[in-house]
Amino acid sequence: MTLPKRSPCPVACTLDLIGDRWTLLIIRDMMFFNKQRFEEFLESPEGISTNILASRLKLLEELGLVEKQPYSNHARRMNYQLTDEGKSLRPVLKVMAVWGLKHVEGTQVPFFENPNSDVLDKK
Amino acid sequence: MTLPKRSPCPVACTLDLIGDRWTLLIIRDMMFFNKQRFEEFLESPEGISTNILASRLKLLEELGLVEKQPYSNHARRMNYQLTDEGKSLRPVLKVMAVWGLKHVEGTQVPFFENPNSDVLDKK
DNA sequence: GAGATAACTTGTAAAATGCAAGAAAAGATT
DNA sequence: AATCTTTTCTTGCATTTTACAAGTTATCTC
Numbered sequence: 001m002t003l004p005k006r007s008p009c010p011v012a013c014t015l016d017l018i019g020d021r022w023t024l025l026i027i028r029d030m031m032f033f034n035k036q037r038f039e040e041f042l043e044s045p046e047g048i049s050t051n052i053l054a055s056r057l058k059l060l061e062e063l064g065l066v067e068k069q070p071y072s073n074h075a076r077r078m079n080y081q082l083t084d085e086g087k088s089l090r091p092v093l094k095v096m097a098v099w100g101l102k103h104v105e106g107t108q109v110p111f112f113e114n115p116n117s118d119v120l121d122k123k
Numbered sequence: 124m125t126l127p128k129r130s131p132c133p134v135a136c137t138l139d140l141i142g143d144r145w146t147l148l149i150i151r152d153m154m155f156f157n158k159q160r161f162e163e164f165l166e167s168p169e170g171i172s173t174n175i176l177a178s179r180l181k182l183l184e185e186l187g188l189v190e191k192q193p194y195s196n197h198a199r200r201m202n203y204q205l206t207d208e209g210k211s212l213r214p215v216l217k218v219m220a221v222w223g224l225k226h227v228e229g230t231q232v233p234f235f236e237n238p239n240s241d242v243l244d245k246k
Numbered sequence: 247g248a249g250a251t252a253a254c255t256t257g258t259a260a261a262a263t264g265c266a267a268g269a270a271a272a273g274a275t276t
Numbered sequence: 277a278a279t280c281t282t283t284t285c286t287t288g289c290a291t292t293t294t295a296c297a298a299g300t301t302a303t304c305t306c
Binding site: 252 | 279282285296297299
């Protein structure tokens with residue numbers, strides 16, 4: 001799947017894919033908190049709404065960053081998981097987390113426990 | 124200046140500041156292309172419109188990421204420059220550029236000349 | 247087949263964006 | 277001293293995206 005590009009700039013193109021208020025937070029939830037289900041994403045403190053979440057998950061799937069699979073034995077239950085492509089965003093999340101911790105007052109890490117912990121560093 | 128936070132998460136907070144379609148592109152123009160003036164930002168290939176540009180520059184100034192100074196001897200001419208705080212976003216821009224170059228087809232580097240060049244690495 | 251669970255969809259109001267036009271400040275020109 | 281030029285920025289309006297609330301649908305359990 002290809003979204004319309006504003007320019008050939010890799011920064012602009014990356015922003016076209018994930019540069020909004022919500023997408024990277026969904027990826028954060030999968031990457032650092034191992035969330036996999038619709039309802040789990042809804043529980044995050046930022047309070048994404050259901051229509052935005054559904055549309056973002058769909059887009060992420062179309063982009064090949066996320067895979068969706070039915071979860072056996074439960075009512076209509078789905079599993080959302082990062083693909084390798086999606087996992088490759090780890091450095092982006094990490095650098096943003098580190099920047100935020102240093103430059104935005106009031107940021108904390110029950111989220112990321114410790115800025116230098118392996119939550120950010122592993123894999 | 125402090126924007127309302129959605130959560131104490133450093134990723135969410137960073138997105139609250141610069142997580143939109145335009146802000147990082149303005150910073151890119153200052154950081155990698157040494158643009159400093161309103162009109163120069165307008166020339167970038169993504170085609171930001173004047174009202175959006177004005178509002179983002181104002182916000183960036185209020186956040187302390189950008190400084191605005193009158194340019195002597197020219198009609199109403201202003202200079203916009205990154206503060207140290209603004210310059211600290213270089214790793215964020217860099218990691219997004221590297222990711223884009225690798226994962227988004229059709230991204231190029233007349234923008235960044237060469238993914239491994241000192242345009243990205245210096246300072 | 248009634249109930250529970252979980253993933254969505256729909257409707258509508260509010261906000262942000264995009265586009266075009268033009269206003270305003272200040273030096274340069276005549 | 278009036279007009280021109282350059283440059284930043286504002287305004288108005290159409291379109292798109294977001295936010296919030298409510299409701300619908302699919303599938304398993306009892």
